[in-house]
Amino acid sequence: MIVAGFGFRSGATVDSLADAYKRARLGQDAVVLATVEDKLPLLQGLAGRMQRPVIGVSDRFMIMQDTPTRSEAALSARGVGSVAEAAALAAAGPGARLVSTRVISEDGQATCAFAIGEDE
Template sequence: MIVAGFGFRAGATEASLRAALEGAQLGAPPVTLLAAPEDKVAALAPLAESLGLPVVGIASDALATAETVTRSAMSMAARGTGSVCEAAALAAAGPGASLIAPRFIAPDRMATCAIAEGRAS
């Protein structure tokens, strides 16, 4: 399973989300699942629908326990994690997941995306 995790501001557009995904996905395998904090899933739904991919919401406690490589003070203050997108990708990919593309910031700085790979089940 290859998961694209997202973090984004309230005003992020589908174009912002797509730009973050495209930047993070360079050189990564095709994504099979999108993930975001539970309270942001509805905003990610249009991109998921246009890509034909499922989307999953990640609980706050799962975001806070994920080990991220990026350490953003803003993410720590808002969500208790160093990188919302990295934490969402890792949590959705499951136990033993690894980050294959760290946080990529969309050019408009409204969205971030990271890619994680889960162990085959």
């Protein structure tokens, strides 16, 4: 399963998320969109537009993920190097790997990363 994970600031819009997705996708489409549980409402707006299901990842599972990139804001707020990467990896399941590290939207408000599950 291919998962697009998202991290975003409070000022992000659905268009911010869509732009980050477009920049990160590398020719692939995600089957599922994911982010940290308390940020689901905005992501559900994009999911509705794209007709994709969403997964909310708990903070507990987020911090278990090893992310190759590091954002000081994400480390401070969530204890992970990248919320987008951690959400994608956690939602894709055990053994998942990143196919795209976090990419930032043009407006700087959202990030997106893609992961693929072991079953793909």
